[in-house]
Structure formats: structure tokens, C-alpha cells
Amino acid sequence: MGDIKKVVLAYSGGLDTSVILKWLQETYNCEVVTFTADLGQGEELEPARKKAAACGVKDIYIEDVREEFVSDFVFPMFRANAVYEGVYLLGTSIARPLISKRLIEIAEETGADAVAHGATGKGNDQVRFELSCYALNPDIKVIAPWREWDLTSRTKLIDFAEKHQIPIAKDKRGEAPFSVDANLLHTSSEGKEMEDPWVAPGEHVYQRIVSPMAAPDEATEITIEFKKGDAVGINGQKMSPAEILTKLNELGGANGIGRLDLVEGRFVGMKSRGIYETPGGTILLTAHRAIESITLDRGAMHLKDELMPKYAELIYNGFWFSPEREMLQAMIDKSQEHVEGTVRLSLYKGNAIVTGRESAKSLYSLEHVTFEEDSVYDQRDAEGFIKLNALRLKLLNKQR
Structure with a gap:
């Protein structure tokens, strides 16, 4: 990676990115700029500012991008009726290009030579973040800690956090929570009991x-x-x-x-x-x-x-x-x-x-489709239409 002087981190304030923030400072001895996007995840974002400031971050970006997210990313996707594998409405996927866009813009504004994200080396988000970043700035350096560090499990991550006095959120059962991604379009939950596809x-x-x-x-x-x-x-x-x-x-x-x-x-x-x-x-x-x-x-x-x-x-x-x-x-x-x-x-x-x-621009014609008598459609026209479409089927049958 060469010498990294300043990194813009996609920062949520959660366990993973809080650990990453500290790890970047220790490993690269560089200045870290944080970017936290309000995508409508429904969480208070000021704690992220306080956490970043407590770690010595000077440039803290917290931005409300909900309108841009829906108008420029979600709505264009819904014009296509896009669903992945027949059912998934791409809630996580569609948020990544907007976050990446702002990471690159902030890197340019602050003179940073790298960006960083908290996606793991097993998932899709690492690909989404990095393809988007490289498309917008071919010369940017991308740091993906999950592909570099030795914190190879959630247990090790929690141990690192406790060692460095990084607060760890607890779920309703008093345990470290399962992984959650949220924005105005959706929430996704993965990990823990959900790793077994048979367990409800x-x-x-x-x-x-x-x-x-x-x-x-x-x-x-x-x-x-x-x-x-x-x-x-x-x-x-x-x-x-x-x-x-x-x-x-x-x-x-x-x-x-x-x-x-x-x-x-x-x-x-x-x-x-x-x-x-x-x-x-x-x-x-x-x-x-x-x-x-x-x-x-x-x-x-x-x-x-x-x-x-x-x-x-x-x-x-x-x-x-x-x-x-x-x-x-x-x-x-x-x-x-x-x-x-x-x-x-x-x-x-x-x-x-x-x-x-x-709709005032409806193509639906009750006059044509009615079961009652009409004067706009000659049902006898269908006979020739059917015969022409049947011709190749008849010839195929005779040849066989």
C-alpha cells in the first residue's frame, strides 16, 4: 500500500468500525477521517461523532443523505422492478454505491490518499465498495482490514475492543448482537442462530x-x-x-x-x-x-x-x-x-x-376487451393470425 497519510473510513460507530478506527491508527500510524451516512437506519448518529472524537478524529462527517439515497438510487432501481434471485429487493446492495461516492468525494476534499471499509473478506460488500471506489477514482487506495488483520473471528474482535476500552453493544439477551445492516429501504440480519438455514x-x-x-x-x-x-x-x-x-x-x-x-x-x-x-x-x-x-x-x-x-x-x-x-x-x-x-x-x-x-395514459381499452358486443374488433381476424402462427408447427409435425 505504500505510505498512507490519511484515510477516509466508512464509519457506523458500531463494534466493527470502531475497532477498525483504532486499528488503522495503530497499524498505519495515519490520520483517520470518518464518514457516517444517515441512510434512514433509524439510529441516533451523534454517538458515532462522540466515539470518533474520543479516538482523536478531527474531521468527522455525518450527513443526512436520505433524499439522495431514495431519489438517485432506490427509485431508479424500482423503475426496473429489480429483484435478485426472484425475491431480494437489494436493500443492502443499493446503499453501497452512494456511500462509496461520498467516500471518494470526501477523500478529494480532505486530501486523503486512501479509503477504508468494514466489509469482511467473505461477503459481497467488499466487492461493492471497492468496485464503486475504483470506478470513481482509479488511483485511490482501499484498505480492507478484514483481509489484513489477525482478528479472524467475532470473539477476537470483542477481545480487541475490550483491550482498547471500546464499548460493545449488547442485544436483548445480554450478548454481542448478530450482524445488522439498516437503511431507509430495509434491514438485514445475519449471523448467530441464523447461520443454520433450518433454524427459524x-x-x-x-x-x-x-x-x-x-x-x-x-x-x-x-x-x-x-x-x-x-x-x-x-x-x-x-x-x-x-x-x-x-x-x-x-x-x-x-x-x-x-x-x-x-x-x-x-x-x-x-x-x-x-x-x-x-x-x-x-x-x-x-x-x-x-x-x-x-x-x-x-x-x-x-x-x-x-x-x-x-x-x-x-x-x-x-x-x-x-x-x-x-x-x-x-x-x-x-x-x-x-x-x-x-x-x-x-x-x-x-x-x-x-x-x-x-391513468390518463392508460392503454387499457374497455371497448376492445369487453365480453359484450362491440364495433372495434372483428373476431374473424383472429383466424388468419392463428393460422400464420401455426404454420411452422404444422410443418415441423409433418417433417417428423
């Missing part, structure tokens, strides 16, 4: 969503308004992107919507089990597909659905700043020009149920 997670794991069985017995009815593929209001009230996701999180969490128990295929090769909570995102995805169903042409919709797994995989694997993701985004955004209108949903015991959709 206890209710103490869930932080945002009540059990569907304990959700209200009466449905909550809402409407979501869309403009160019993005949600712009709820129940007739205009809101900012972050306000919309915050409100949908409240509604979804109270109605048991958005729990996911997933074994996923990590980019680095192994499978891992995690518990995800994405209440607002689950509602938003359902509503977005509903408004697309009446405003998006069949050919455009089907092409989007074909390309979506690739788009989702690019985000999951850390290629947000790649040319291929940007190319796909341009196509997706073009498809959303007329995706506007209102969707009505009923939220009930873990389900987001579409009950209505309307």
Missing part, C-alpha cells in the same frame, strides 16, 4: 415488521400516485421520495408486509442466509408493477422483464457505476415516460393487494 428466526430478529399473524384484523386501504415511474404521493398527498418510503415503511411494518427469509448466492461464491425486512419497498414494487400493467406496452414490458435479472445482478454484484448498468438504466427510464397514474392497494396481514389502478 425468533421474533427478536425482526425490527420493523410485526408478525403477519399479529397484524390488524382490518385491512388498510391506500393509494399511491406515480409520475414517470416514480411514486410522488400517498393518499392524494404529495411527498418527497424519502417521505414516501418512510410512510410506506410505517404502513407496511404495521401490517406485517415485507418479511423475507432468504438463502442467497453471494457473488464471492458461497451461499448465505439472511433475514430481510423491506416493508415500504414491497408495497412500492407491487404498486409499480400495477401502474405499468395499464400504461406500458406489452413489448416494452416483456423486454424489461427479460433484462431485469441482469440489471438486478449488476447491482447485487457491485456494478452500479458500470457502463452496462447505465445503458440499461437509460432504456428503463425511457420506458417510464408515460408510467403515471394512481394505484389502490389493500394492506392486510403480510399482503399488499392491488384493488384498482387508473
Whole structure:
């Protein structure tokens, strides 16, 4: 790595990054700048400032990036209806490019020659952080302590923290907590009893969503308004992107919507089990597909659905700043020009149920689709259409 004089650390104030902060100071004898992003994780961030200051950090960045996170990262992803391996709404993945972007910008502002992160050498986040950083600054140095130090287990990490008098959070059972990542889109929980994919997670794991069985017995009815593929209001009230996701999180969490128990295929090769909570995102995805169903042409919709797994995989694997993701985004955004209108949903015991959709730009023609008599569609036209499509099947059958 050469001589490192100043490092910008992605700092949460939790156990891992608190240990990393002290380790960087001891190992590299360098100045550390901390960056803590308020992504809507729902935690008080001032303790992170106090912890960093107590370790002698002079430049402490704590920034509210919730609006940028939702408008520039979450919403573009939801225009694509992106889900990884059929179910995962990419809550952790989509936060990493924004954090990386600010790390590089702060490094430039402070004259730092390196950035550092707390992702382990077994996970996807190390790839996401570093691919994003290198895409934005090819000359930046990246320090990944989990790939360098000898603190190879959580037990050793805790021992280091106790030796250096670093406070250790406790869970409800008085033990070091399982790993949690949270932002405005989701929470993910991994480790401890969740490492065994057969063991059901206890209710103490869930932080945002009540059990569907304990959700209200009466449905909550809402409407979501869309403009160019993005949600712009709820129940007739205009809101900012972050306000919309915050409100949908409240509604979804109270109605048991958005729990996911997933074994996923990590980019680095192994499978891992995690518990995800994405209440607002689950509602938003359902509503977005509903408004697309009446405003998006069949050919455009089907092409989007074909390309979506690739788009989702690019985000999951850390290629947000790649040319291929940007190319796909341009196509997706073009498809959303007329995706506007209102969707009505009923939220009930873990389900987001579409009950209505309307749009001034709807392609739905009651005149054409009605079972009653009409004057716009000649049913006899279908005969030639079917015969032409059957021709190759007939020839294939005769040849065989």
C-alpha cells in the first residue's frame, strides 16, 4: 500500500468500525477521517461523532443523505422492478454505491490518499465498495482490514475492543448482537442462530415488521400516485421520495408486509442466509408493477422483464457505476415516460393487494376487451393470425 497519510473510513460507530478506527491508527500510524451516512437506519448518529472524537478524529462527517439515497438510487432501481434471485429487493446492495461516492468525494476534499471499509473478506460488500471506489477514482487506495488483520473471528474482535476500552453493544439477551445492516429501504440480519438455514428466526430478529399473524384484523386501504415511474404521493398527498418510503415503511411494518427469509448466492461464491425486512419497498414494487400493467406496452414490458435479472445482478454484484448498468438504466427510464397514474392497494396481514389502478395514459381499452358486443374488433381476424402462427408447427409435425 505504500505510505498512507490519511484515510477516509466508512464509519457506523458500531463494534466493527470502531475497532477498525483504532486499528488503522495503530497499524498505519495515519490520520483517520470518518464518514457516517444517515441512510434512514433509524439510529441516533451523534454517538458515532462522540466515539470518533474520543479516538482523536478531527474531521468527522455525518450527513443526512436520505433524499439522495431514495431519489438517485432506490427509485431508479424500482423503475426496473429489480429483484435478485426472484425475491431480494437489494436493500443492502443499493446503499453501497452512494456511500462509496461520498467516500471518494470526501477523500478529494480532505486530501486523503486512501479509503477504508468494514466489509469482511467473505461477503459481497467488499466487492461493492471497492468496485464503486475504483470506478470513481482509479488511483485511490482501499484498505480492507478484514483481509489484513489477525482478528479472524467475532470473539477476537470483542477481545480487541475490550483491550482498547471500546464499548460493545449488547442485544436483548445480554450478548454481542448478530450482524445488522439498516437503511431507509430495509434491514438485514445475519449471523448467530441464523447461520443454520433450518433454524427459524425468533421474533427478536425482526425490527420493523410485526408478525403477519399479529397484524390488524382490518385491512388498510391506500393509494399511491406515480409520475414517470416514480411514486410522488400517498393518499392524494404529495411527498418527497424519502417521505414516501418512510410512510410506506410505517404502513407496511404495521401490517406485517415485507418479511423475507432468504438463502442467497453471494457473488464471492458461497451461499448465505439472511433475514430481510423491506416493508415500504414491497408495497412500492407491487404498486409499480400495477401502474405499468395499464400504461406500458406489452413489448416494452416483456423486454424489461427479460433484462431485469441482469440489471438486478449488476447491482447485487457491485456494478452500479458500470457502463452496462447505465445503458440499461437509460432504456428503463425511457420506458417510464408515460408510467403515471394512481394505484389502490389493500394492506392486510403480510399482503399488499392491488384493488384498482387508473391513468390518463392508460392503454387499457374497455371497448376492445369487453365480453359484450362491440364495433372495434372483428373476431374473424383472429383466424388468419392463428393460422400464420401455426404454420411452422404444422410443418415441423409433418417433417417428423
